[in-house]
Amino acid sequence: MAVFSSKGVVVISVPILVLSVAAAAILLFLLLSATFSSSPTCSCPPPTSGIGQSQRISPSPEDLRWVKAQIDANGLHMHQNVLRKGINPRTRQQQLQDLLHSVLPLGLYVSPFRQAGLDDMTQSRFLLFVQVQDADNHTALPCPGELLVEEHHSNYGEPWAGGRDVFEFLAESIHLTPNSQVLEIGCGTLRVGLHFIRYLNPGHYHCLERDELSLMAALRYELPSQGLLSKRPLIVRGDDMHFSRFGDDAKYNLTYASAVFLHMPDKLVWIGLEQLVSRLKPLEGRIFVSHNIKFCSRLGGEECTKRLNDLGIEFLRKRIHDSLLFNHYEIWFEFRRFKA
Template identity: 55%
Template sequence: MASTQARAVKVSVLLLVASASVALLVFILLPSLSPSFTCPSSSPSFGSSTAAAGFRPPQQIAPSSDDLDWLRSQINLNSLPEPPKTPSAWHSLRKGINPRTRAQQLDDLVKLKGVSHYEGELWNHTALCCPGELLVEEHHSNYGEPWAGGRDVFEFLASAVDLKPSDLVLEVGCGTLRVGLHFIRYLDPGHFHCLERDDLSLLAAFHYELPSQGLLHKRPLILKGDDMDFSRFGEDNSYDLIYASAVFLHIPDQLVWVGLERLAFKLKPKKGRIFVSHNIKFCWRIKEECPKRLKKIGLDYYGNHTHDSLLFNHYELWFSLKSWRGSHQQTMHHAAMSLL
């Protein structure tokens, strides 16, 4: 009887050892048999689910030195000559191009109702009505300097305030969007606002620039007005950047001060900046009194800056202002304005 019990105990021990061995083997093999799961890295790749859920790599604003080196290497790779210094030398480089001046193109557009192969009454097949003057880009010559300078202005301002696509920007006098196009393209939809008084500029912006640049989906808020009334953009908006590029030169001094006082309350606390280009005409005339008057309306002079053009020998002088008011004061102002 004792011998039988001993054998039973021995078998139980063997079964226990065998079970433990099997469990240990399964534990060791389980990771290789199961699908592999890894924790997401702190810097998700562009194609990861985190990226799809909202992660977005920062957009580059200005070209880097590597970008410029690459461009020069491509020019050398293609054995392109130095740019000619005379019009005749420039035109001599053409091969197989039959250009027409803007005036000649406009004449054809007016006579032929466009450049079309349709005949009879079927000539009008355009989705948007665009005048010939805009199609030949006459408005690109309205600024007294190359149209390309708009990119320089964007790069300087966006870099100066460390602009993010989610920031809110207001331009006072955006014209035909020489600068604004670059902001609209960079910013999230609806985050570019502009107050412009000129009909021709607004026609060019809506009829040509936004459609031709593929930016209709960005839904910029561009309003006509010449009274520095920014209430139509929303009382609760706080801007990260407000700028006026060579606009205050053409506005009566008193209206400029009215506008600045209103804009001071539209700046985002701490971060928000106002930039005015070329010169502060309204300040030069009162000189020593200017800082006191700026302070009175809630603004501090923050410094002046110059920025060189990337493509042509030119620089612009910019003056920056910031609000000294805190968020509480701005909130109280908005509340008071809403009661009026």
């Protein structure tokens, strides 16, 4: 408490002094809180660990306007391509030949074995020797020279960049989430599959592919180069359209075949559809087939519809996808399982 001394001086006791300091500190805290709360909120988006279900996958109109503005701002125009210093003028085939000559004798296993003329027994012994001697060395894995010059990027008739375009269309068509299960029939060298693997949770992308070099490109080159080995996609070699090797528990939100059914006998396609029905989520799951469905149309409309219905599948619609990257459109046919 405050008291007056005999000389008229005010003397403040210690408890009163402590309480006064505490009250001043509380008042200052309240004033600062009010000041910060009235300031504008930060418009920066909060950090996220991944793409959520509500976030957009394909470019927005604002994205397209931005990239066009960047092209205009930099004065970029399409000129005739001219080879010049700083851009490799060699074709992939020329690069491959240079590689084969420069890496020998290591080329015995880095390049295709047929280039070295080794029989099967010698190949097996050599690879076993390399793996035993240097099991922890990444270079102990065989990598054909075709992959090292990225020849596999030109094997499928469309620019490699088209894979992103197909991914965006399919992902938004089914409202893809990281927890979705996806099966690709004929994933090739993962032109499309890489984007699904990157987006989905580990183990949620499956693929059936028959071509050996394509599988080598996927497993030995594309997955490591994109840092996606930890996503553990299940990629199986086969052309029999039997999916038991993917396990009994897989229920797919999306199964798609991009220009694959065109090259298969109709009978095999129908075998595949019969196998797929029980693995597709009822109502929610989708099958997408690109280009045409001659396996169906060759039967005639009524017969095709009846056969699909007998399997528990119904045709929903034909969809035309306008490509963002190229001056063309792609036709996709959408099916779903309607029976539980």
